[in-house]
Amino acid sequence: MPITVVGLAPHTSAALWQAASQIRADPYTDGDAFAQQARTAAASLPEDGLTAVLDRFASRQGPSSLLIRGVPMPEALPRTPAGSFHRLPEVRPAGAEPVLALVGARLGEIFAYREWDGAHLVQNRYPVASHHNVQTASGANDLVLHTEACFTAYPPDFLALLGLRPDPTGQAVTLVSDIAQALAQLTPAERGALREPLFVFPTDRGSYNHEGRRTTEPVPLLKDRADGPVLEYSTLITAITAAGAAALAALEEALGRCAQSVLLGAGDLLLIDNCHAVHGRTAFRPAYDGTDRWIQRVLLLRRLPSGGRVVPDTRLAHYPTEYIKALALPA
Ligand SMILES: O=C(O)CCC(=O)C(=O)O
Numbered sequence: 001m002p003i004t005v006v007g008l009a010p011h012t013s014a015a016l017w018q019a020a021s022q023i024r025a026d027p028y029t030d031g032d033a034f035a036q037q038a039r040t041a042a043a044s045l046p047e048d049g050l051t052a053v054l055d056r057f058a059s060r061q062g063p064s065s066l067l068i069r070g071v072p073m074p075e076a077l078p079r080t081p082a083g084s085f086h087r088l089p090e091v092r093p094a095g096a097e098p099v100l101a102l103v104g105a106r107l108g109e110i111f112a113y114r115e116w117d118g119a120h121l122v123q124n125r126y127p128v129a130s131h132h133n134v135q136t137a138s139g140a141n142d143l144v145l146h147t148e149a150c151f152t153a154y155p156p157d158f159l160a161l162l163g164l165r166p167d168p169t170g171q172a173v174t175l176v177s178d179i180a181q182a183l184a185q186l187t188p189a190e191r192g193a194l195r196e197p198l199f200v201f202p203t204d205r206g207s208y209n210h211e212g213r214r215t216t217e218p219v220p221l222l223k224d225r226a227d228g229p230v231l232e233y234s235t236l237i238t239a240i241t242a243a244g245a246a247a248l249a250a251l252e253e254a255l256g257r258c259a260q261s262v263l264l265g266a267g268d269l270l271l272i273d274n275c276h277a278v279h280g281r282t283a284f285r286p287a288y289d290g291t292d293r294w295i296q297r298v299l300l301l302r303r304l305p306s307g308g309r310v311v312p313d314t315r316l317a318h319y320p321t322e323y324i325k326a327l328a329l330p331a
């Protein structure tokens with residue numbers, strides 16, 4: 001199934017820019033006001049073809065990922081920064097944040113993880129030299145297929161990824177894979193195994209012991225919810241039994257076969273339903289000279305938890321020590 005693409009006509013693009021101009025708060029210093037303004041602007045968008053597509057996507061009647069092309073961009077974009085965005089001496093909006101938040105807020109409430117990206121409600125993603133070999137969005141190796149924030153208390157319902165600057169070498173390609181399509185290629189026994197608590201992440205800080213290695217507690221990957229099966233997945237997961245391993249291998253292969261490639265150019269906005277699609281990114285060779293690929297992201301929840309827009313990453317205690325150190329996450 002090729003990815004669904006919606007191209008914005010110039011007048012729709014202009015209307016989006018106009019609506020986004022109501023969002024004036026700084027996303028990095030005044031996140032709550034920024035998100036509230038985005039919510040108000042999104043609710044008052046004129047009903048047209050685009051809002052119909054977005055509302056269908058948000059109600060999960062459409063595809064599990066959707067590419068919108070022709071999102072209006074600011075006239076001038078600064079050079080791609082070096083170093084993590086939230087640690088830059090000067091954190092300044094790039095100008096695309098309001099339009100990203102506007103479309104995102106039509107799908108849900110913008111939120112962020114306290115421990116990541118300085119808890120910014122818009123996350124800036126570009127290659128960081130010191131993360132080159134780390135399994136993270138700012139790394140340069142293959143970013144393996146994953147459910148965003150799987151097995152945390154608050155995995156996003158949706159993600160929106162906006163291309164600001166494409167990879168000049170064309171190598172960095174975002175991957176999305178439809179879960180239902182992949183599951184349909186598995187046997188009933190394989191799907192059954194995915195519903196069993198047989199799956200762990202290897203970590204030196206886990207409480208469980210599998211064949212002499214520490215791991216997280218075993219969990220099922222597939223859960224049945226009222227609105228259909230929901231999968232939480234990462235290629236980094238391993239299984240604790242042979243049946244689990246066979247099911248996991250079959251799933252990995254099927255997700256790989258179903259993966260679609262999206263080269264995020266400037267103004268390309270990829271919407272992902274995090275319950276029904278997994279995503280990743282191919283490896284690339286950044287130059288680290290200000291011309292590298294740059295995307296911005298918002299995470300969305302259909303309903304905010306009572307604590308507000310900044311939530312804890314409840315899996316942090318189980319990340320490997322080396323990973324926490326490499327990314328300088330709060331331990
Ligand atoms: O860089 C990409 O295309 C995807 C990065 C990613 O997985 C994310 O931002 O959640």
Ligand SMILES: [Fe+2]
Nearest residue numbers: 137146148279
């Ligand atoms: Fe991701």
